Amino acid sequence: MARVIIGMDPHKRSATIEVINDREKVLAQGRFGTDRAGYQTMLKLGRQHKDRIWAVDGCNGIGKHIAQRLVADGEIVVDVPAKLSARARVFDTGQGRKTDPVDAHSVAVAALRSKGLRQVVVDDATVALRLLSTAVTVWAALTPTCSTGSTSCCSSCCPGAPRNTCQPPRPANCSIPSVLVTWSAGLAAGLPPS
Secondary structure (H helix, E strand, O other): OOOEEEEEEEOOOEEEEEEEEOOOOEEEEEEEEOOHHHHHHHHHHHOOOOOEEEEEEOOOOOOHHHHHHHHHOOOOEEEEOHHHHHHHHHHHHOOOOOOHHHHHHHHHHHHHHOOOOEEOOOOHHHHHHHHHHHHHHHHHHHOOOOOOOOOOOOOOOOOOOOOOOOOOOOOOOOOOOHHHHHHHHHHHOOOOOO
């Protein structure tokens, strides 16, 4: 196990973390939003500690979104089952009362004391959805407009092309695979995926 454990109690719009060392001394704690700014602030705090592991409560449930973001950013993340952190909370506090800081501490302690926790890996479906979302966003920004101002394509803006099948121009530095741009453009135009 690493020398520093960052225990996290995740929610949809916020995450409470506590950083402890291998002697369970609290090094830092805080509550952060899960928006881009809050996430970056939390990540910056975590990266101040060189030898670290993120321990997230419920990586297959409420914590999945933030655990996947951490893994995508190259962090080591382990899944702490809710029952395990609940046991640690009861033994540590003498009661089962839940607050976000107590939960974050329980997750960190459970990860520190437990062996064989499952390491979170990148979820292929999440990666595919991110790529598709990015492709659709790029496509929408590049969608040509007809002379009427409508974004639906007609044969007047692409002579000889069937209705709703024009491909938007791609900038030279576009990093999205052309197959995704073509596929997402077809979906947006109402064509079945090929």
